Amino acid sequence: MQAQTTDTSVTGFDPAPLRDFLEEFLGRQVRNLHLRPTEGGMSNPTFFLQADDWRAVLRKQPGQKLAKSAHAIDREFRVLTALADSDVPVPEVYHYHEDANLIGTPFYLMEWLDGRVFTEYATPGLTPSDRTALYSSMCETMARIHRLDFRALGLGDFGREGNYFRRQISRWSQLWQQYRKGDDDNPALDGMITWLDARIPESEQLALCHGDFRIGNMIFHPTEPRVIGVLDWELSTLGHPLVDVGFNTQAWHMAPDENGGILGLDHAALGIPAEEDYLSDYYRHAGSPEEMTDFHRVFAMFRGAVGAAGVAVRGEQGNSTLPDSARIGRFLADAYARRGMEIAARHET
Numbered sequence: 001m002q003a004q005t006t007d008t009s010v011t012g013f014d015p016a017p018l019r020d021f022l023e024e025f026l027g028r029q030v031r032n033l034h035l036r037p038t039e040g041g042m043s044n045p046t047f048f049l050q051a052d053d054w055r056a057v058l059r060k061q062p063g064q065k066l067a068k069s070a071h072a073i074d075r076e077f078r079v080l081t082a083l084a085d086s087d088v089p090v091p092e093v094y095h096y097h098e099d100a101n102l103i104g105t106p107f108y109l110m111e112w113l114d115g116r117v118f119t120e121y122a123t124p125g126l127t128p129s130d131r132t133a134l135y136s137s138m139c140e141t142m143a144r145i146h147r148l149d150f151r152a153l154g155l156g157d158f159g160r161e162g163n164y165f166r167r168q169i170s171r172w173s174q175l176w177q178q179y180r181k182g183d184d185d186n187p188a189l190d191g192m193i194t195w196l197d198a199r200i201p202e203s204e205q206l207a208l209c210h211g212d213f214r215i216g217n218m219i220f221h222p223t224e225p226r227v228i229g230v231l232d233w234e235l236s237t238l239g240h241p242l243v244d245v246g247f248n249t250q251a252w253h254m255a256p257d258e259n260g261g262i263l264g265l266d267h268a269a270l271g272i273p274a275e276e277d278y279l280s281d282y283y284r285h286a287g288s289p290e291e292m293t294d295f296h297r298v299f300a301m302f303r304g305a306v307g308a309a310g311v312a313v314r315g316e317q318g319n320s321t322l323p324d325s326a327r328i329g330r331f332l333a334d335a336y337a338r339r340g341m342e343i344a345a346r347h348e349t
Contacts (some may be wrong), residue, residue: 008319011035011047013103018058021102022051025095042075044234048112058093062108062319073091074098075158077108079208083155086146091229113229115219119258121251121272123215126225128271134225136272138218138283141227142248143285146207146241157240160272165200168239169193172306179309186309187335192302193342199295203240211235213244215251215260225263245282246290246300249275250336253297258335259304294343301340308332 018035035047035058047058061073077096084092092110093147098106123131150156160167173193180186212219212235219229252260252275273281280290312329315322322328 006167010037011044011103019103020277021097022228025147026051026054030252031231044232049109053144055112056109057091057112058107058109060103060242061105071109072234073106075236079155079236080110080160082155083148084126085143086153087102088141088148089228089230091231091313094197113219115222115228117216117219118260119216121215121262122256122260122265122270126271130270131271132227134220135271135278137220137226138215138248139278140285141218141230142210143214143282143288144246145210145213145230146244146286146288147274148208150208150238153208153237158208158236159206161206161238162202163202164205164239164243165196165237165295167241168303169200172303174238176306176309177312186305186333186337188341189302189305189309189333192305192337192340192344195341196295196299196302197316201293201295203290205240205242206238206289207241209239209241209244211237211239211244211247213248219326227237238288239287241288242290242292243299243303245279246296247303249278249297250290250300250304250339252278252338253301254335258339259302259332294347297343298340301343305333305336308336 008036015033015035019030022033030051032050033086034050034051038048038057045060045062047060049056049058051090058203059073059076059281074096077093078091083090091113094109096106096108101105128136150158152332176189176193210230210233212232213230217230217232218227220226221228237280249260251261251263253263254334255263256265262270267274280287308329308331310329311322312326312333315324315326315329
């Protein structure tokens with residue numbers, strides 16, 4: 001029987017060298033190699049991989065020139081390795097391959113988890129009681145990340161100490177200057193920067209942060225409303241835990257067509273907790289010494305807006321893994337910025 005391999009047009013790279021590597025890695029011949037792109041995601045290309053009866057997920061960098069510190073799959077592999085024996089559910093990682101010569105970029109292999117992925121916070125198809133339990137599991141999982149002793153896990157050098165917000169506003173403001181089309185591009189985003197600069201809190205609270213803790217970056221049990229895996233740790237670092245909380249609770253302030261938000265939906269009928277109840281559960285699980293403010297909400301919208309603008313630029317350059325990413329990125333950048341300024345407007349002086 002002739003060996004079969006997924007065509008290069010599907011993967012964007014020649015899979016033949018990968019087959020050779022897998023034969024050495026697995027210690028046996030690979031007759032059939034199939035790769036299928038995962039759905040969703042706008043950053044690192046990710047594939048379901050099946051080598052005969054062995055399954056894994058392959059995650060790699062994009063093939064184009066990368067911005068400094070972007071698409072850091074080495075950091076993803078490191079943090080997933082560190083969390084292997086923690087109470088944070090993550091897939092098992094098998095191998096990190098630094099040599100770009102094999103498939104064009106570094107990549108790593110990890111466990112293929114069977115479960116459900118929801119891209120909308122409304123989680124269609126669930127009963128209200130299951131939806132309530134799912135939100136509770138998501139909240140507790142986020143708190144577990146922030147409760148970790150990152151130093152004991154060997155992640156003491158995974159980020160810098162000091163005022164995380166001051167550094168991040170500077171960094172993401174510089175990125176926005178690279179992404180914008182002109183001075184009149186998204187003035188609401190400029191407004192958020194000005195608003196945030198004037199209100200940076202003096203807090204040096206530090207925890208391991210996921211960096212993109214949203215519902216679409218979790219895998220839930222196939223039938224039970226609980227998290228079985230947290231994915232996409234590309235933006236993970238040591239930072240202020242309320243960054244994750246702000247990003248996770250953006251959904252309460254965004255419409256369903258704005259990255260799957262729940263603004264305007266009947267939360268009680270759906271079994272979705274009120275934002276203040278969800279936050280109270282987080283504070284209890286995390287033992288949080290600080291609580292969310294509108295600064296944290298606006299900061300999350302700012303990060304989301306700049307990130308979406310970067311997606312749009314990659315789409316316009318033909319370097320995105322997502323079809324129509326230029327349009328989607330611009331739409332979301334505008335939506336995040338508009339919602340952020342709506343929150344900021346509550347504090348006009």
